[in-house]
Amino acid sequence: MTETPAVPAKSTASRRGRPRSEASHQAVMEATARLLDVEELPYEELTVERIAAEAGVGKQTIYRWWENKAAVVLEALVTGYVKLDFHQVPDTGDLRADLDSWVEQSVKGLCKQDEDEGTVILRSLMAAIVSGGEAIQELLQNTDVWSGMHLAERLRSAHTAGELRDDVDPGMVASAVMGAVVMQMLTVGKPDGESLKRLLHVMLDGALEPRRPA
C-alpha cells in the first residue's frame, strides 16, 4: 500500500537519509479523512494545499509521496481512514434475509443525513478513480474498491458454504450490485431500498420466467 514512487525498497536495509516520517504520513491521511468526513468537502473543493495545512505538513511532503490529490484521497478511502456508511452484512445462515437486512440498514443509514451528505464520500471516491492517472490505475487493480461494503465477503462465504452455484463469481455479483447502488446514489441522490432488494432477489433466483409447464 506504500506509494513510494520508484523506490527500490532495499529489503531489510536502512536507506540513506532521513527516513520517511510516519507521523507526517498519518497526519495527511487523518487530515484528508477529517476534511472529507467532518467538513464534508466535495472532492473538487478538497485541495492539496488544504490537506497540507490541515495536516501541518508542507505541500511538497505530500507531492513527494503521492502522485496527486487522487492518490491521497484513494489511499485514505481504501485504507479505511474514511469509510462509506455501509453496514456489516449479518451472517445468520439465511443469505436472502441477511441481504435484505443489509439493504435496509444501509439505506436507512445513508438516508438519515440531510441533503446529499451521504454521497459526498462516494462522489470523492468516484472522482478520484476517474481522474486518477496510471499509478491510481495500478493501485486499483489490486484493490477491491467495494470491500468496505462487506457485500462481497458475505457472498464469498455463501459461495464457500455451497449456497451458491459453483460458476457464480461472488466478486462480480457484488460489483454489479454496488454498481447499481452507486449509480442510483449519484443520479437520484439516495438508493431505493425496494428496488435494491428486488435486484438482489433476481440475482439469487434468476430473472427468467420459469415457464416449465410440463
Place this chain on the structure above:
Amino acid sequence: MTETPAVPAKSTASRRGRPRSEASHQAVMEATARLLDVEELPYEELTVERIAAEAGVGKQTIYRWWENKAAVVLEALVTGYVKLDFHQVPDTGDLRADLDSWVEQSVKGLCKQDEDEGTVILRSLMAAIVSGGEAIQELLQNTDVWSGMHLAERLRSAHTAGELRDDVDPGMVASAVMGAVVMQMLTVGKPDGESLKRLLHVMLDGALEPRRPA
C-alpha cells in the same frame, strides 16, 4: 432536455431581443464531441475555454446556457453527440444468446483500441456526473444514462414479451450490469467478457444452488 434556464418558453410567442442561436448551440455540442471523441481529451483536460474556441463561440455564450463544463459534456453525451462504443443488442428472441452476443461484440469493440482510449468517454461521463452540481442532478433524474448501451431496452422488450418474471425491473438489472462493466473499465481498464457473461447468466438463472434434488 432544454437548457434554457427558467425560461417559460411562451409557446408560440416570439420573445423580444435577439433569439438564441441554434447554430451556436450545435457548434458547442459538436465541438465537445470532437474534442472528446476525436482528440480524445480526458475530462480534466477538456476546458470550457477550449470548447468555446473549437466551436468559434464566446465563452460567455457557453456559461449563459450551461451551468458548467459538466452540464455541457453531459448534454453532449446524453443527446447522442458522443456515443459510447457499445453495440446494439440483437433481438433474435433468444435473450440469453442475444446478451452473450452483445457482450462479445461490445468487448471486442472496446478492446480494439490501443491504450485506454475506450474508456476516455466513459471516464468523462462519470466525471461529469460526479462533479456536477444540482442542475446536473436534476437532468440525470429524468435520464437513463445507460440508454446508449441498449441493454435496458432489450431487457424491457423481454419483460414485455413475458420472458422475464413480473417482479423483475429491467432498468435496475441493466443498471447493475452496466455498473459492473463500468467499474471494471475504470479499475482494470478493459471489461472481461467471460466474467460479464457469467454475471448475465446469473441474473437470468439465479445464483442460488437449486439444492432441491429430492
Place this chain on the structure above:
Amino acid sequence: MTETPAVPAKSTASRRGRPRSEASHQAVMEATARLLDVEELPYEELTVERIAAEAGVGKQTIYRWWENKAAVVLEALVTGYVKLDFHQVPDTGDLRADLDSWVEQSVKGLCKQDEDEGTVILRSLMAAIVSGGEAIQELLQNTDVWSGMHLAERLRSAHTAGELRDDVDPGMVASAVMGAVVMQMLTVGKPDGESLKRLLHVMLDGALEPRRPA
C-alpha cells in the same frame, strides 16, 4: 454639442425615418448623472450597460449617439448634468479677497463630505479625458473643462477691467490653479486651502497691474 456622428445635418430638412428621441438622450444624461452623483459610482464601475439599464434605454441607443463611455460621461459633465462642487467666485471688485473667499468656500464644500466622495466626479472627469479617443479630444479642444469652477470667468472679468496686466492670459492662470487643485485632490484627497491661497497670491503679485507709479 450634438454628437450625431458624421451626419451632415441637412439644415431645414426632416430626414426620413424615426427622429432621434430627445427623451432617450435626456434619460441617458440623467442616468449618468444619477449614477455618478447619487450612487457615487467611480468611473470604472460605471458601465454603459448600467447607464442603459438605469435610463431604461437600449445599449445600442447609447452607442448610436456616443462613441463610448467617456463621451457619455464627458457630455454629462460638460453640459452640467453633473457639477463639481465649486462655488461661484464673488465679484466685489477686490480680486484678492474674492479669490480667498472662493478658495475658502470651495474647500469647505469639498471637505464636508466623508471619505473622498468629493473627488469621485473629478476622478471620473479625468478618467474620461484620459481614456477618451479622438472624438473626445476634439470635444475638449472647444471646451473649457474648468468652466464649472468659475475661476477663469472671474479672472477674465478682472482682465477686462484692467486689473491684470495685459500680457496675462486669464485662462492659462486659471488652468494652472485648477491643475494644482486637481493634483492635490487626486493625490492627497482634499485640497489644502492655505497652500492654495498662497499660490493664488503668488500669481496675483505677479499678475496684478502694478499701478503704483508714484
Place this chain on the structure above:
Amino acid sequence: MTETPAVPAKSTASRRGRPRSEASHQAVMEATARLLDVEELPYEELTVERIAAEAGVGKQTIYRWWENKAAVVLEALVTGYVKLDFHQVPDTGDLRADLDSWVEQSVKGLCKQDEDEGTVILRSLMAAIVSGGEAIQELLQNTDVWSGMHLAERLRSAHTAGELRDDVDPGMVASAVMGAVVMQMLTVGKPDGESLKRLLHVMLDGALEPRRPA
C-alpha cells in the same frame, strides 16, 4: 516604496519560506516600461496578462505584490523605469532664463514625436492615479509625481538661494505649472510653449524677491 503588503519586515531576521524574487520584481518593472515606452501601449491596452507574459512571470506573482495594474504602472513611473520626456532645468543662476530654456527644450522634445506619442505615458500616469485604489492613494501621498520634470527641484534651489520670496511654496508652484502643462497635453495634445512661458513669467513676477536696491 516597498509593496510588501502588511509585512512587518522583521529587521535583520530572515523569514521562513522562499523569499521574494527580486528578479521577478525587476522583470515586471522592465516589462511594464517596455510596453509603455517602446510598444507605446495606452494604459487601457496595457493588461496585467500582457505584462506577466512580457516579464516571463506568473500573473499571480504580480497580484501577490501589487494591488492592481495601476499600482504596477505607478511604481514603474515613480521609480524611474519609465520617464516622461522632460528635460533637466538648467541652473545658470538666472532663474527666468533657465525656465524659458527648459520650456523650449521640453516642448521641442515632446512635439518632435509624430501623433500624440508624447502623451501616452502622461495619460498612463494620470489613468493610474485616477483609477487607483486606496493603496495607490497612500503611495502618492509620499511621492512627488512631477519630480521627474525637475521643475520643483530648480525652484527649490532658487528658494534656498533666496531668489524667491519666503512665503512662496516651490512645490506648489511647480505643481501648478505642471498641472497647466498636463491639462494642455491631455486636451489639445501638445503644450504651447509661448503660453507656458507667459505663465511662468506671471508666477515669477509674483514670486521673485523684489530686491529693489534703488
Place this chain on the structure above:
DNA sequence: TAATAAGCGAGACGGTACGTCATGTCTTCCG
C-alpha cells in the same frame, strides 16, 4: 393610406481582461 425608413428597448453574440484559485515545482531556512 400604405409603403418605407430609421430609431427604439431588449438581449444574445464573439471577444477579451479581470482577479482568484489550484497545481506541481523550486528555493530557503530550520532542526
Place this chain on the structure above:
DNA sequence: CGGAAGACATGACGTACCGTCTCGCTTATTA
C-alpha cells in the same frame, strides 16, 4: 538532509463589460 514554509510559472475558472448584431415594435416621412 528531510521537512515546513511559501514564492514561483502556468493556466483554467467564472464574471463582467465591450461593442456589434438581430429581433419585433414604434414613429415619422413620403408616395
